[in-house]
Amino acid sequence: MTAPGIVVVGAGPAGIMAAGEAKRRGAAVTLIDEAPRPGGQIYRQGDADVTTSSVGSPQELARKREILDAFAEIAEGVDIHAGATAYAVFPGPQVHVALADHSRVFEADALILATGTGERAVPFPGWTLPGVLYAGGVQAMMKAHGVRAGDRVAVVGAGPLIIAVAAQLAEAGAEIACVTLLTPLRVMARRPLGLWAGRGVVREGMAYLRRLRRAGAPLLEGWVPVRAEGTPAVESLTVARHDGAGRPLMGSERRFEVDLVAMNFGFTANSELARMAGAEVRFDPARGGWLPIGDQFGATAAPGVFVTGDGAGLRGALVAAAEGRIVGAAAALTAAGKGTSELHRELAADFTERRRHLAFQDALRPTLELPAGVWSWATGDTVVCRCEGITQGRLRQAADEGHVTVNGIKRNTRAGMGWCGGRTCLASVAALADRPPAETPPMRPRPLARPVPAAVLARRGP
Ligand SMILES: Cc1cc2nc3c(=O)[nH]c(=O)nc-3n(C[C@H](O)[C@H](O)[C@H](O)COP(=O)(O)OP(=O)(O)OC[C@H]3O[C@@H](n4cnc5c(N)ncnc54)[C@H](O)[C@@H]3O)c2cc1C
Structure with missing residues (x-):
């Protein structure tokens, strides 16, 4: 009997753990990621030919090592395609992938989509100027290429990523002109049990805040960007206190001279492939917008299609790793025609871990909620x-x-x-x-879900 074929799209913590668990249960696993090296967003690796210093807290770097070790353990027996973009999914499930110089169709008994998220913007005057970048993109430049995108920086947005990126920029030698947060971090204290559940991560956040204090960076909570200005690239950012509903209060403006604005107002789930496959969706703006609905094992309404990690709703890297194992196991069992009833017992630690970190993510949630007034910027x-x-x-x-x-x-x-x-x-x-x-339904996802060169599409190969 041939082993069931599992295709996993996404080699972040969710996809790596899903691939490992499916392989451990006897499946023939293919792992696809558009990035040149595995790790996903948070555990992004430096380019192979570039020397980069480690970006992230010591705890995060330890978790990164664990995930990359897990990848190294499975690398032998898994069919790995790096620099490969999945651009369409059809019933089967069938995944269409752009490789370096040709496209290829992968047929799977089960497909696991672990595609993560992208950053969410809130447009304001000047946000398209050169030198206004996504905060996660600024972090990615440090992690992958060892490049600091500016010298004097304003970091603006909502949620904890702002604090992490500002501290990482300070560590890399940038002068932090200001850090603004839409919603004060203290709202997290409304859920003390959630904070307790995530106390390790809270400690990492406190260390980032101390780093910013040492750097003398002003932290403006309850402030928003008003306009970025400069010719031809950004030279200044004006920010203002807001009225509680996201609207800037006239008269409270402060202007900072900067050569980089790093912004992030939360995340949008990369759910197009799941939606294209026929997964049902729900809307949750703080967790990434329109999200594919998966059951406790990640199974969607589309036959053979599973979702996991942030692509199924922003819940962080720790949930992604635990859930990846659960979903990898469930997909392998389902593809082999077996039941999943034993999984609660076999993977009890992962179910507990997922629950614990979800409680912490619930505490973070209010920091990522956008009041209606932000769309007036x-x-x-x-x-x-x-x-x-x-x-x-x-x-x-x-x-x-x-x-x-x-x-x-x-x-x-x-x-x-x-x-x-x-x-x-x-x-x-x-x-x-x-x-x-x-x-109202989201924009209808159509092939191509990602930009792909026409020459690659035209050349279909094995
Ligand atoms: C820019 C950015 C920066 C972040 N920084 C931090 C941080 O500093 N601290 C923190 O705690 N959390 C951070 N996060 C959140 C954290 O990265 C996630 O919670 C965690 O990585 C989720 O793991 P995942 O496996 O679900 O997805 P990811 O780690 O995002 O992995 C998804 C993978 O899927 C691949 N992929 C997506 N679509 C396709 C496709 N169509 N074809 C092929 N491959 C595809 C991507 O290349 C990626 O490698 C960040 C998120 C982003 C987007």
Whole structure:
């Protein structure tokens, strides 16, 4: 009897653990990731030919070693494709992948999508200037290439990533002009049990805060960006206190001269492949927008398709690793025609770990919630869809003309039809539609889910 074939897309903590568990249970595993080396976002490795210093807390670096060791253990017996982009999923499940110089179709008995998240932007005047970057992107440049993207930096946004990236930039020698947070960190104290459950990570956060204090970086909580200015690249950022609903309070502005603005207002789940496969979705803005629905084992409504990690809802690397093991095991058993009833007993530690870190993630959640006023930052001429150059004014006009669904606005303006497939502007467009996003479907995912060279598509190979 041949071993069931499991294809895993994504080699972050969720995908690596899922691949390992599926292999351990006798499956023939293929692991696909568009990055050149495994690790995913948080455990991103430096380019093979570049010497980088370690970025991250000592605890995070220890966790990274564990995950990469787990990868090294399975590397022998797993069919690994790095630098490979999954751009479509069809029933089967069948995954279409762009490799270095040709495309290839992988047929699977079960498909595990562990595709993680991308960063969420809230457009404000000047956010498309050179030198205004996503905070996670700034971190990725340090981790992968050993590059510090600026010398005098403003780090702005919502949630704990802002603190981590600001501290990492300070550690790398940048001067931190200011750090602004939409929602004060103390809101997490509303869930003391959740904080207790994640006390190890809380300690890492406190160390980052101490690093910022040592660097003399002003931490402005309850503040938001108003405008970035400069020619041809960013030279200053103006920030202001907000009214509690995200609207800047006139008269409270402060202007900082900077050569880099690093911003992050949360995350958007990379759910296009799962949605293309036919998974049902739910809307949860703080966890990544429209999320594929998986059961406790990650199984979706699409036959043979499983989801895990942040791509199924932002819950952090510790949940991703524990859940990856659960979902890898469940996919292998299901593909082999076996039941999953024993998994609660066999993987009891992983179920407990997932529950514990979910409690901590619930405590973090209010820091990532965006009040409605944040969508007022963009003015009429602020570009919202960067790929197609569509402004807030054009989107507002479409909404005023009665195109109130996300798909309606997309069809009428081209917002979301560019290279990123709507990943960047989806949250902004949804905010302009006059029905709550939960009541209107997301932009329809179409092949290609990611940009792929035409020459690669034209050359189909084994
Ligand atoms: C930019 C960024 C920075 C972050 N920094 C921190 C931090 O400092 N501290 C922290 O605690 N958390 C951080 N996070 C969150 C943390 O990375 C995640 O919680 C954790 O990595 C989730 O693990 P995962 O395996 O679910 O997904 P990920 O680690 O995101 O891995 C997903 C993998 O899927 C691959 N992939 C996605 N789509 C495709 C496709 N179509 N084809 C092929 N491959 C694909 C990606 O290349 C990636 O390697 C960050 C997240 C982001 C997006």
